[in-house]
Amino acid sequence: MSEKSVLDKTIPWTAVMLLLSGMCVGEGILPAGPVSGAVAGTVKFTTTLRPPEKPFLSVSWRFNGVNIISSTSVNITDPGYAGRISIDRATGSLELRNLALEDSGEYTITITPDGGLPKQGRSTLTVYAPITGATIRSPAAILIEDESSTNLTCEASGSICSREWIKDGQPLNPSGSVSFSLDNKTASLQPVHISDRGTYQCRVSNPVSTMTATHNLTVSFGPYNVLITGPSAAPQGHSITLQSGCLMAIRRMLITRCIS
Structure with a gap:
């Protein structure tokens, strides 16, 4: 039997017990709300459980419905997650490292206590590439x-x-x-x-x-109100003086008054 087959069949009776007990998915085992992570970064799905007096019989995590890691007396990890996933057996929390965009999706935890009913929680991870x-x-x-x-x-x-x-x-x-x-x-x-x-x-x-x-x-504007002043008529052969006045707007918000 392959390692993946063992992983998928480690705790096949857990789902049946969840149905029989009428337990709702996500009963506070995982904090509400989605989890965000950065490409090449690390995220941790932290449960709300305290370490029990007796160790959990089993802890299992699934990604989009497929087992990725299961822990009983030993840990069984999907080969695609080797070296970048780990479980805290005391609380069931999961750490996922070296994130990729493809890690975005739904993560489900199933915990079987010693002498109690199985517990299940669900959370969603979205991985983002940094800006x-x-x-x-x-x-x-x-x-x-x-x-x-x-x-x-x-x-x-x-x-x-x-x-x-x-x-x-x-x-x-x-x-x-x-x-x-x-x-x-x-x-x-x-x-x-x-x-x-x-x-x-x-x-x-x-x-x-x-x-x-x-x-x-930068916006260029002006000049404004350009005027030419001087006599309206002059005798032939005489010199006259024409004077211009302007309110000139200079670029970069500098405004100056000029008379020429």
């Missing part, structure tokens, strides 16, 4: 007030669960000229206004990691 390489891409180099439009695209690698846009330290919300793609990856400014200049951030996150990208947006 890396977050950046904001903006294709337009020069933006002119009320004439140019641009898209700010938030790019990153990893398991992306959410993107949050921030401008000058405050949440960036949709408005008349600001809109977002359905996945919140792209913020569109159509057209750009003076008020759109500033520091933009995109915070990319999942339950195991967060990364923030920053981009400074």
Whole structure:
């Protein structure tokens, strides 16, 4: 008989006893709520049980319905988990190491006490790839007030669960000229206004990691109110002086008044 066959048949009568006792799955043996883990990291499914006076007769863990480790007088481990899984026999807790995305799924524990009814609990694990390489891409180099439009695209690698846009330290919300793609990856400014200049951030996150990208947006504007003053008429052959006045807006938010 193969090692896997022994593993699957270690405690075949446990499921029958659970049905006969009318026991509900997940009776507080495992904390409520899913468990999150990072690729290459470690998670522990910690039970709520205290070590009994007499050791448990058996502890068994299944992943998506398939036995992965079972412990009675000896431990029997599925070959695919060799070297990265272990059981705490005193409480039934399970530690899983060197996580991969494929480890995401449902984990079930069945414990048979010495002299008591079997206990069962269930929990769900989701494994995430950590966020890396977050950046904001903006294709337009020069933006002119009320004439140019641009898209700010938030790019990153990893398991992306959410993107949050921030401008000058405050949440960036949709408005008349600001809109977002359905996945919140792209913020569109159509057209750009003076008020759109500033520091933009995109915070990319999942339950195991967060990364923030920053981009400074510059909008060129002005000059405003350009005037030319001087006489409206002059005799032929005479010299006249024309004078211009402007309120000039300089890039990078520097405004100066100039008279030439």
